[in-house]
Amino acid sequence: MGGMQGLGEIGYERDGPVFHAPWEGRVHALVTVLARYGRWRALRPEIELIPAERYLPMSYYERWLAALTALIVKSGLATREEIADARSRPGSERFEPAITAATALAAALQPPRTELATHVVEPRYRVGQRVRGANLNVPTHTRMPRYTRCRVGTVERDRGVFALPDRDVYFQDPKPQHVYLVRFTARELWGESASARDSLYIDLWEDYLEPA
């Protein structure tokens, strides 16, 4: 939603609790624990299936709860009927409590390895090169914000090789490729009303870029 207007107040608060109600903490923890079963790659694509008119007024953890519930059903961990009355059905799949407190904490406190360091892929772009955001209009999950489409920036850094989230989150061929830190001037993105001094930095996958 970068660059959109009319999306209300920031609602800034200097201090605030980590969770504004106990259920928010439980949802956060459930997402962490259930992810360990490996039946989905990420919560985010499911959140993106919430229609915009419902998504916007929902709170952050309401979105998490809606997406988590949908993933539990889709992946077969529980049925909608079981969730509706909070009772498991006879003959439904039983699990061993695979995720203990210790393994849950270990998972949370160890950095996952997102970089595909063992993949050798030739970079298409080099530091200092001018690149243009591709005119991609992806209806499913992507990490390319629309404000970078067709805008020209400069490669500042090569981040290494990563899976392409557009495919990887759906268990498709991850198409390993370089990710680049790209700098856009504020004026290139937002026009003459922006300060001539300012700029925006963002990491973009090679598939999101074309030579400028």
Next chain:
Amino acid sequence: MDKSALDHDHQDVPSDAALRVKALESLLVEKGLVDPAALDALVDTYEHAVGPRNGARVVARAWVDADYKRRLLADGTVAIAELGFSGQQGEKLTVVENTASIHNVIVCTLCSCYPWPLLGLPPVWYKSSAYRSRTVADPRGVLRELGLEIGEDVEVRVWDSTAASRYFVLPQRPPRTDALGEPELAALVTRDAMIGVARVTVP
């Protein structure tokens, strides 16, 4: 839409979300999918162990130790591990330094990417549609609204952390703090200064 779920004040009646989460948790426990003790441990960790005090320690160390600062700016993930910090959303940590001529501010337009190991979970306003949509296009206006005026002679750099990297701002050390030791310096550093929406000041 259940209004009470958005109500951040004390509630007499459990919200619809609270009831749904309770029911979901009990079902998952019954099926053997979830150990309630694991949930307790995770909630406790994010409420008490992981939070902006971690980031403040990193900032204070960088202010007093030039070699550490060099390592921090070169590879954030490795340098924070020296102080015992790592974890989800801390991979590929990039530390950006505020100076007299450059001001950095962090946002995630996608959703809520944020350096958890150093700052804990992001505040509600960081995840708001307004902060996500406006910070990229009008950073100076957003900062002004949050009480931070950036001079015309200062370059503003916005970091949109939607990909594999997480960003963390190393704020400027306030003047006249030469006599302070590392713990006293860390006590001055706020979460908002490490997001880039505030300066570190001496009270």
